[in-house]
Each structure stands twice: as C-alpha cells, then as structure tokens.
Amino acid sequence: EAQVTQNPRYLITVTGKKLTVTCSQNMNHEYMSWYRQDPGLGLRQIYYSMNVEVTDKGDVPEGYKVSRKEKRNFPLILESPSPNQTSLYFCASSLRGRRDEQYFGPGTRLTVT
Amino acid sequence: GEDVEQSLFLSVREGDSSVINCTYTDSSSTYLYWYKQEPGAGLQLLTYIFSNMDMKQDQRLTVLLNKKDKHLSLRIADTQTGDSAIYFCAEIPVKGSYIPTFGRGTSLIVHP
Numbered sequence: 001e002a003q004v005t006q007n008p009r010y011l012i013t014v015t016g017k018k019l020t021v022t023c024s025q026n027m028n029h030e031y032m033s034w035y036r037q038d039p040g041l042g043l044r045q046i047y048y049s050m051n052v053e054v055t056d057k058g059d060v061p062e063g064y065k066v067s068r069k070e071k072r073n074f075p076l077i078l079e080s081p082s083p084n085q086t087s088l089y090f091c092a093s094s095l096r097g098r099r100d101e102q103y104f105g106p107g108t109r110l111t112v113t
Numbered sequence: 114g115e116d117v118e119q120s121l122f123l124s125v126r127e128g129d130s131s132v133i134n135c136t137y138t139d140s141s142s143t144y145l146y147w148y149k150q151e152p153g154a155g156l157q158l159l160t161y162i163f164s165n166m167d168m169k170q171d172q173r174l175t176v177l178l179n180k181k182d183k184h185l186s187l188r189i190a191d192t193q194t195g196d197s198a199i200y201f202c203a204e205i206p207v208k209g210s211y212i213p214t215f216g217r218g219t220s221l222i223v224h225p
Contacts, residue, residue, distance in 0.1 A: 040121075048212070092155075104155030106153075107154070112140050
C-alpha cells in the first residue's frame with residue numbers, strides 16, 4: 001500500500017532534549033516536506049527536499065534540522081526543543097515537486113514541556 | 114509574502130450544497146488546491162485548478178475561480194455527514210518559491 005509513515009505518532013518531551021521524528025515513503029517520490037499545524041494558523045512548511053541530499057528552508061525553519069540521505073526517508077530533528085515547538089507535525093511527499101499531488105502522513109503530535 | 118484567507122466555520126444540513134470560499138493574494142500564475150482533513154488524519158488532496166482556468170468539476174465537487182477578485186470556491190453538492198472535516202485552500206506559485214501557502218482551514222459541519 002502506498003503510504004507515508006511517521007513515528008512516533010505522539011510524543012511528550014522536555015525542553016532541550018533532542019528528538020527525531022522519522023518520515024518514510026514507499027512511493028519512490030523525489031519531493032518530501034515537513035509542515036507544522038497550529039490552531040488558527042493552518043499549515044506552515046518547515047523544510048522541503050527536492051531529492052537526495054537536496055534540502056531547503058520553508059516558512060518556519062528555525063529550531064529544526066532535516067536530512068535526506070536516502071530517497072525514502074526524511075527525518076525531522078529538533079536539537080533543543082522548546083515549548084513553542086509544541087504542535088502537530090505532518091510529513092508529505094510527492095512524485096516530483098510542488099505541483100504534484102502531495103501525500104500526507106498521519107501526523108505526529110508533539111508536546112514540549 | 115503571499116496570503117490565503119478562508120472563513121473558519123460552515124454549517125450545513127445534510128443534502129444541501131456547501132460552498133467554501135478562499136481568497137489569495139499571489140498575482141503571478143499559480144496552482145490552487147483544496148485539501149480535506151478528517152479528525153486525526155493528514156491532509157487529502159481533493160482537487161486543484163490552475164489560475165488560467167475558470168472552473169473544474171469532479172463528481173460532487175465544483176471549483177470556481179474568479180481571477181479578477183482572486184477568489185476561489187469549493188462547492189460540494191448533496192453534502193453528506195461524511196463530508197464533515199476541515200477544508201484547506203492552498204496556493205503554490207508556478208515559478209520561484211517552492212513553498213506552498215495554506216489557508217487556516219474551514220471547519221465544515223454537516224448535521225442531519
């Protein structure tokens with residue numbers, strides 16, 4: 001089944017403790033991206049990747065890192081999480097780029113205390 | 114930066130038509146998308162339209178675009194309780210930034 005998976009689905013952590021949210025897609029998509037969704041703000045793009053080893057900043061990259069060492073995986077790294085990074089995070093992928101249909105993962109709800 | 118605006122809530126009776134509205138500010142050629150988000154799930158693409166089109170129909174869904182006013186609407190015919198969800202409008206410019214701009218989402222509530 002074609003899908004985007006994220007892990008964990010729920011995470012509660014403390015300020016400053018490094019964490020990684022994994023994202024994997026099995027559709028051989030070139031384009032992958034991370035979004036955060038906050039109440040009343042819609043979705044905002046954090047980072048995106050056009051292909052392996054090619055990443056770029058989205059609208060709200062501060063406090064986040066990403067890597068794209070393999071085509072299927074695009075982990076989101078929070079080196080030193082802060083409470084303002086409490087949010088719902090979505091990973092998405094599409095075949096080639098922004099105009100193609102994006103497939104979204106189920107979301108990761110992160111709480112930083 | 115670009116901006117996409119939507120009304121936050123819409124309540125309709127089952128069987129009626131729903132119309133969800135969106136305005137955008139990008140003046141260049143752009144792709145405009147409608148996504149649906151059900152509770153606890155990610156976003157699902159419903160349909161999209163290019164800014165040089167006026168209308169697109171796909172089964173119960175009709176997208177209308179008024180380029181002059183930069184106004185986009187999504188009409189759902191014969192709305193069902195399963196259509197209850199949050200609907201997001203998004204725009205992505207054809208050239209330049211690869212960063213999509215999403216609206217804040219419209220919560221559609223369908224009651225019997």
